[in-house]
Amino acid sequence: MSDVVREVELVVERREFAADGVLALTLRHPLGEPLPAWEPGAHIDVVLGPELERQYSLCGDAADRTAWRIAVLREPDGRGGSAHVHEQLGRGDKVRVRGPRNHFRLEPAPRYRFIAGGIGITPILPMLAAAEAAGAEWTLLYGGRSRRSMAFGGELERYGDRVTVAPQDESGLLDLASALGDLPDGTLVYSCGPGPLLDAVEELCPAGVLHVERFQPKKQLGGEDPEFEVELARSGRTLTVAPGVSVLDSVRAAGVEVLYSCTEGTCGTCETDVLAGTPDHRDSVLTREEQESGETMMICVSRCRGKRLVLDL
Known part of the structure; x- marks a missing residue:
């Protein structure tokens, strides 16, 4: 099942631009209390207002329980979350946060290949520190539109030639074939960034080595959405999920309270x-293996292969 969900009100202690259009925020507890522990790959849900929640990767020091850092890319054509953070969330403001939650954990391995695109560097950044501390071999290939748009370049300099920064306006698209063409045994690949980058990485990686985190939903093949039943085991109710209606909407319409955020199948x-x-x-x-196990599902987008599901709700 997903991580235990905690909710806390934090204060924006610091605002600083990590790159053009990328705002880094440092959040602390107003009374100085320690924050929940987290591991590289974790994200938090930031409640920006009614019906306005967004997920941001933690990109600071995982050992620091006094503060959390996130970085938010301003997206002019977005749905309003990034604009709110950039324009409305100031130093000293309070914000409700849920989490942390982690579906992008760094698994132990002797060596890693990290590939980041744009704001996808945020979950990767603490992974580099963890891999370094574990004594693993690793390299990072980091792409973006331009150097000015690529966050945390200064922090990456301490890793020397293990990091390759490749702005598109200087060197074109990332050379994924070279980065992934010869993976030694035991290598895990971690990648985060735009959908087309992750699709290309998936095509080049052998089975079982790749871990990705998507900020946008993966394209789904079109198909029918037949009606099915959902039994809510804890609530003792059985609902009919109509074609074109999500399990989440059906459950909420029945008056059952459930946590949700993105409604796109990306946040968990x-x-x-x-x-x-x-x-x-x-x-x-979910990874392919997690999906095949059938133990959990994201009820905002996933449906039923058959006539009936029984959920722990």
Whole structure:
């Protein structure tokens, strides 16, 4: 099941630009209390207002329990979250935060290849420190539109030639074939960034080595959405999920409170245990192995392969 969800009100202690259009925020507890522990790859849900929640990767020092750092890319054509952070969230303001939650954990390995695109550097940054501390071999290939748009370049300099910074306006698209063409045994690949980058990485990686985190939902093949039933084991109710209606919307319409956020299958907030039945997974969070196990599902987008599901709700 998903991580234990905690909610806390934090204060914006610091605002600083990490790159053009990328605002880094440092958050602390107003009373100085220690924050929940987290591991590289974790993100938090930031509650910006009614019906306005966004997920941001923690990109600071995982050993520092006094503060959390996130970085937010200003997206002019976004849905309003990044604009709110850049324009409305000031130093000293309080903000409600849920988490941390982690679907992008750094698994132990003797060597890693990290590939980041743009704001995708945020979950990768603490992974580099963890790999370094573990004595693993690793390299990072980091791309973006230009050097000015690529966050945390100064922090990456301490790693020397293990980091390759490749702005598109200087060197074109990332040379993924060279980065992934000869992976020694035991190498794990971690990648985060725009959808086309992750799609290309997936095509080049052998099975079982790749871990990705997507900020946008993966494209799904079109298909029918037949009606099915969902039994809510804890609530003792059975609902009919109509074509074109999500399990999440059906559950909420029945008056059952559940946590959710993105409604796109990318954040993992609505992950729910499956007690019986076979989910039709349409999320961009679970690995192929996790999807095949059928133990959990993201009820905001995933459906049922069959006539009935039993959920732990």
